[in-house]
Amino acid sequence: MTSTIDMHCRPATGTPADAYTLGPLQSGPSCCDPEPLIRVENLSLSYDNKPALAGVTLDIYRGCITALIGPSGCGKTSFLSSLNRLTDLIPGCEVEGRILINRQDARAPDLDVQTLRRQVGMIFQKPNPFPLSIRRNLEMPLREHGVRNRSELCDRLERTLTDVGLWDEVKDRLDTPALALSGGQQQRLCLARALALEPSVLLMDEPCSALDPLSSAVVEDLIQRLRGRYTVVIVTHNLAQARRIANYAGFFWVRERAGTLIEFGRCQQIFEEPAHDLTAAYVSGARG
Numbered sequence: 001m002t003s004t005i006d007m008h009c010r011p012a013t014g015t016p017a018d019a020y021t022l023g024p025l026q027s028g029p030s031c032c033d034p035e036p037l038i039r040v041e042n043l044s045l046s047y048d049n050k051p052a053l054a055g056v057t058l059d060i061y062r063g064c065i066t067a068l069i070g071p072s073g074c075g076k077t078s079f080l081s082s083l084n085r086l087t088d089l090i091p092g093c094e095v096e097g098r099i100l101i102n103r104q105d106a107r108a109p110d111l112d113v114q115t116l117r118r119q120v121g122m123i124f125q126k127p128n129p130f131p132l133s134i135r136r137n138l139e140m141p142l143r144e145h146g147v148r149n150r151s152e153l154c155d156r157l158e159r160t161l162t163d164v165g166l167w168d169e170v171k172d173r174l175d176t177p178a179l180a181l182s183g184g185q186q187q188r189l190c191l192a193r194a195l196a197l198e199p200s201v202l203l204m205d206e207p208c209s210a211l212d213p214l215s216s217a218v219v220e221d222l223i224q225r226l227r228g229r230y231t232v233v234i235v236t237h238n239l240a241q242a243r244r245i246a247n248y249a250g251f252f253w254v255r256e257r258a259g260t261l262i263e264f265g266r267c268q269q270i271f272e273e274p275a276h277d278l279t280a281a282y283v284s285g286a287r288g
């Protein structure tokens with residue numbers, strides 16, 4: 001019998017949704033031979049001295065999709081935000097522990113945070129395009145990161161919009177406001193904006209939860225097609241979605257008032273043979 005995880009490990013092919021046409025997203029290597037890209041060791045985080053995360057240790061594997069699950073308030077967003085140092089922007093937020101990304105210390109005081117955020121992009125629950133045209137939404141970050149040549153800008157614009165399946169939908173209205181797009185289209189534009197910077201990691205914080213079911217399916221399909229080429233860490237409350245798309249899953253829970261990682265492993269193992277009673281209760285819907 002073919003296991004679910006083996007299926008997940010193969011780069012996705014085909015597209016179940018016919019509402020749009022995906023561009024030629026190249027598949028990268030599969031993630032059946034896991035190699036840690038991000039190593040988190042003993043990560044703790046507090047806001048105004050109130051602990052939000054305590055002692056989280058886990059590896060995120062290159063080219064794989066890792067889902068983080070757990071009830072509200074258990075520190076999933078805080079965890080994601082610490083990976084690209086968005087936590088630096090929150091007054092009163094203190095982080096301790098080690099985060100290595102591609103063997104580099106992501107917490108080093110002299111690290112160029114702009115470069116880190118280019119390498120580790122983030123997608124939020126609510127699509128947040130800039131209140132500008134579709135074109136400028138993509139050109140602005142590219143210019144900020146040094147892409148100035150007009151033909152390169154045009155190429156990257158078309159390539160990323162094609163990758164997220166938006167090119168055919170928007171190519172005739174690139175100079176119209178991004179905020180006039182539907183929620184699902186806006187989220188794909190945000191994904192295109194992140195991809196335009198050619199990150200190696202994409203952090204996604206409940207990227208489908210504000211979308212209608214059809215748009216959610218389109219974005220989910222797209223996330224699956226990123227496997228192999230990008231390392232994706234996705235927070236989701238939708239357990240069925242985590243199960244459908246993730247190779248690995250981490251289950252967080254609040255213990256002694258701080259979020260802790262209860263269990264981490266292959267997605268199939270977490271859902272089918274959890275090692276911890278709390279995980280079993282959560283994934284079965286009995287708790288949480």
Ligand SMILES: Nc1ncnc2c1ncn2[C@@H]1O[C@H](COP(=O)(O)OP(=O)(O)OP(=O)(O)O)[C@@H](O)[C@H]1O
Pocket residue numbers: 047048052070071072073074075076077078079090259
């Ligand atoms: N900016 C902040 N200032 C103070 N406390 C915060 C801040 N952000 C989060 N917290 C607190 O840290 C804890 C973890 O929050 P976090 O948003 O990381 O949880 P979460 O698992 O993402 O929850 P949800 O599933 O509801 O999004 C919570 O107790 C929350 O109230």
Ligand SMILES: [Mg+2]
Pocket residue numbers: 076077078205
């Ligand atoms: Mg959150």
